[in-house]
Amino acid sequence: MNLGMPRIGPGRELKHSVEGYWEGRVTRAHLAETARQHRAEGWQAQTAAGIESIPSNDFSLYDHVLDTCCTVGAVPDRFGSDEPADQLGTYFALTRGAEMPTGTVRPLEMTKWFDTNYHYLVPELGPDTQFHLDSTKPIDEHAEARRLGVETRPVLVGPVSFLLLAKPTATAFSLLDLLPRLLPVYQQILAALSQSGCEWVQLDEPFLVTDLSATERTAFVNAYSTLASILRPRCLLATYFGQLGDNLELATSLPVEGLHVDLVRGPDQLSPLLDCLPDDAVLSAGVVDGRNVWRNDLRRSLALLGPAQQRLGNRLWVGPSCSLQHVPHDVDLETELDPRLRSRLAFARQKLGEIVAIGRGLSLGNDAISEALATSDVVTADRSSGPATAGAVSAPSASRRTSSPDRRRHAQRRTTPMPSLPTTTIGSFPQTTEIRRARQQHASSLMSDEDYGRFCEAEIERVIRAQESIGLDVLVHGEPERNDMVQYFAERLDGFAATRHGWVQSYGTRYVRPPILYGDVTRPGPMTIRWLVYAQSLTTSPVKGMLTGPVTILEWSFIRDDQPRADTCRQIAWAIRAEVADLESAGIRIIQVDEPALREGMPLRRQDRDDYLDWATECFRLATAGVSDGTQIHTHMCYAEFGDIIDAIIALDADVISIEAARSDMGVLTQLSNSHHLAGVGPGVWDIHSPTVPSADEMATLIEQALDALPVDRVWVNPDCGLKTRRWEEVLPALTNMVAAARSVRERFVADVSPETTGRPAR
Numbered sequence: 200m201n202l203g204m205p206r207i208g209p210g211r212e213l214k215h216s217v218e219g220y221w222e223g224r225v226t227r228a229h230l231a232e233t234a235r236q237h238r239a240e241g242w243q244a245q246t247a248a249g250i251e252s253i254p255s256n257d258f259s260l261y262d263h264v265l266d267t268c269c270t271v272g273a274v275p276d277r278f279g280s281d282e283p284a285d286q287l288g289t290y291f292a293l294t295r296g297a298e299m300p301t302g303t304v305r306p307l308e309m310t311k312w313f314d315t316n317y318h319y320l321v322p323e324l325g326p327d328t329q330f331h332l333d334s335t336k337p338i339d340e341h342a343e344a345r346r347l348g349v350e351t352r353p354v355l356v357g358p359v360s361f362l363l364l365a366k367p368t369a370t371a372f373s374l375l376d377l378l379p380r381l382l383p384v385y386q387q388i389l390a391a392l393s394q395s396g397c398e399w400v401q402l403d404e405p406f407l408v409t410d411l412s413a414t415e416r417t418a419f420v421n422a423y424s425t426l427a428s429i430l431r432p433r434c435l436l437a438t439y440f441g442q443l444g445d446n447l448e449l450a451t452s453l454p455v456e457g458l459h460v461d462l463v464r465g466p467d468q469l470s471p472l473l474d475c476l477p478d479d480a481v482l483s484a485g486v487v488d489g490r491n492v493w494r495n496d497l498r499r500s501l502a503l504l505g506p507a508q509q510r511l512g513n514r515l516w517v518g519p520s521c522s523l524q525h526v527p528h529d530v531d532l533e534t535e536l537d538p539r540l541r542s543r544l545a546f547a548r549q550k551l552g553e554i555v556a557i558g559r560g561l562s563l564g565n566d567a568i569s570e571a572l573a574t575s576d577v578v579t580a581d582r583s584s585g586p587a588t589a590g591a592v593s594a595p596s597a598s599r600r601t602s603s604p605d606r607r608r609h610a611q612r613r614t615t616p617m618p619s620l621p622t623t624t625i626g627s628f629p630q631t632t633e634i635r636r637a638r639q640q641h642a643s644s645l646m647s648d649e650d651y652g653r654f655c656e657a658e659i660e661r662v663i664r665a666q667e668s669i670g671l672d673v674l675v676h677g678e679p680e681r682n683d684m685v686q687y688f689a690e691r692l693d694g695f696a697a698t699r700h701g702w703v704q705s706y707g708t709r710y711v712r713p714p715i716l717y718g719d720v721t722r723p724g725p726m727t728i729r730w731l732v733y734a735q736s737l738t739t740s741p742v743k744g745m746l747t748g749p750v751t752i753l754e755w756s757f758i759r760d761d762q763p764r765a766d767t768c769r770q771i772a773w774a775i776r777a778e779v780a781d782l783e784s785a786g787i788r789i790i791q792v793d794e795p796a797l798r799e800g801m802p803l804r805r806q807d808r809d810d811y812l813d814w815a816t817e818c819f820r821l822a823t824a825g826v827s828d829g830t831q832i833h834t835h836m837c838y839a840e841f842g843d844i845i846d847a848i849i850a851l852d853a854d855v856i857s858i859e860a861a862r863s864d865m866g867v868l869t870q871l872s873n874s875h876h877l878a879g880v881g882p883g884v885w886d887i888h889s890p891t892v893p894s895a896d897e898m899a900t901l902i903e904q905a906l907d908a909l910p911v912d913r914v915w916v917n918p919d920c921g922l923k924t925r926r927w928e929e930v931l932p933a934l935t936n937m938v939a940a941a942r943s944v945r946e947r948f949v950a951d952v953s954p955e956t957t958g959r960p961a962r
Contacts, residue, residue, distance in 0.1 A: 203522030883919030
């Protein structure tokens with residue numbers, strides 16, 4: 200069985216169609232046909248591989264949680280429209296915002312899907328929320344597959360997890376109070392599927408691998424008792440991203456016909472699970488890793504599942520640990536990878552074969568899969584015989600800055616004076632068609648190193664001049680030479696391999712190619728110095744050095760699984776530390792080391808979090824603590840729930856943190872306001888994931904909200920995130936408005952902006 204396929208197409212066909220639709224180059228009919236073809240190809244690929252239980256409704260034009268919102272009619276009133284929520288006007292307004300007669304409508308917030316780099320759109324639910332069946336997508340796609348001769352298992356986000364994923368729009372309100380209103384819609388969907396002859400439906404409840412309160416446990420009992428009271432298809436309750444732990448008894452007691460568990464992250468749960476599983480229930484065993492790209496050790500999987508096969512027989516299903524949307528399509532496309540490394544890898548297509556091989560081996564014996572076993576044995580032996588890790592040692596003194604934040608603050612005011620409410624950006628500027636074309640030509644040896652260098656220098660000068668014209672206080676070089684904030688560094692560090700076609704979805708039409716971290720990490724030489732030194736030579740304004748932090752490089756890569764994550768992260772941290780030192784020596788006095796994945800990497804269980812946060816924050820400090828007091832260390836985070844890692848953010852010991860805040864109405868600032876360890880906080884005042892250009896007044900309002908939580912001498916003004924996905928036609932007016940907003944608030948809130956108090960001329 201399978202839980203889900205990559206949605207994006209092996210050649211990123213979905214991205215091109217959706218973005219073409221936004222830009223008016225692609226018709227609605229063409230977009231619908233692209234989506235239909237992609238769904239059909241996925242079903243046919245699984246059928247050809249021998250998968251017996253195939254999912255449907257795992258496809259999405261943008262996000263599966265958004266699809267659930269549209270299915271159950273959970274669309275906020277500000278998107279007021281008479282059309283059904285699954286119509287594209289409303290659907291994409293929820294993702295990107297919209298201009299309406301009443302003004303600019305902000306999109307839904309976006310945050311990380313549990314501990315992955317996938318971002319989902321956050322439902323907004325309040326006491327007045329009413330649910331109704333507003334989209335028949337799950338029913339329609341089941342019928343669509345059946346017309347192709349494929350019987351599928353529709354996948355739905357489970358009702359309890361859907362509510363727990365949401366954001367309450369009112370205080371003193373429990374999201375689970377909405378469960379009695381939501382369940383009739385689920386009953387309606389299940390009844391319709393039953394009437395159509397659907398045999399199985401999958402309800403995803405990943406919250407069952409997290410810490411649950413008594414109220415949440417009761418909600419699961421009530422929800423599934425209610426759903427069991429109607430005539431419906433058999434239900435597979437799917438959990439993933441961890442083990443059930445203390446929720447095992449709860450999960451096995453719910454009135455469902457099957458249970459899926461993640462045996463990659465929780466192999467130890469299998470034995471107690473077999474003792475608790477109802478006598479007639481199916482167990483779906485997730486033994487093929489849906490989140491990493493290494494080939495499965497087939498003998499190990501067969502040994503793990505052997506006792507389960509003896510006890511359950513045909514009630515044992517074999518599958519991936521989670522949906523395969525988190526891995527690329529097909530490793531056979533990676534013809535430029537080293538053959539030895541490629542032989543160790545399995546992407547989605549290859550993982551389908553592994554699932555089938557394990558199932559055949561369990562039911563028919565090892566002789567039935569002798570060829571697959573022989574290949575697996577060779578790969579396993581090859582990986583085991585690789586070079587031993589060099590390790591990574593972190594002396595306590597290496598991960599501590601020698602001076603207090605106050606002392607550093609005074610030193611930085613002397614070396615790099617700033618006005619109140621200084622303005623800057625997060626790093627990247629638009630990655631235009633010309634930049635992408637030049638990068639492709641250089642990669643294909645159609646453009647020489649010298650010509651490519653001159654091209655990048657011209658783009659850097661363009662960005663510097665634009666920022667000077669706008670009036671930004673701290674400039675960036677725009678990153679025209681970078682393909683991705685992790686891949687760029689991975690391509691310049693030993694121990695990593697980059698793919699050409701290994702795309703996975705981060706959010707919507709934003710796809711990334713996670714590098715493959717297969718060995719010890721070292722830095723052969725400087726990675727960014729040339730471009731930053733050139734940028735600084737063009738201007739008297741300070742230019743920030745831009746680096747990606749060790750935790751984010753770790754989390755956004757497919758990492759080796761033969762040593763602890765902490766050891767691998769320390770290796771990366773030492774490499775970044777060397778780059779930081781070279782930047783400082785080159786005269787760069789503001790260095791930003793981004794860690795947007797800090798929250799994402801945190802374990803789902805509270806008992807495991809302190810250890811992770813200890814080594815994660817240590818690695819950031821290890822990368823940054825070698826600088827002098829006068830060098831200002833910035834970091835950036837975005838699109839995650841930060842409330843439960845505020846102490847860890849402070850423990851990073853950065854001088855300035857810029858953080859996503861525009862979509863969340865500055866909500867995170869009250870949590871940061873009590874810390875006196877940060878010299879500055881830059882709450883985003885422009886949501887760059889929306890194509891709308893906010894006015895100066897709108898951004899001034901957000902700045903003033905920030906000043907309600909923080910003193911004026913600690914507030915920076917910046918966008919939510921980098922600008923690589925935006926167009927210059929949006930960036931120039933938006934940044935102009937941002938600078939105007941900062942100046943207007945500065946004039947009203949700062950009593951004295953004279954050169955004597957700021958060290959720079961008043962603006």
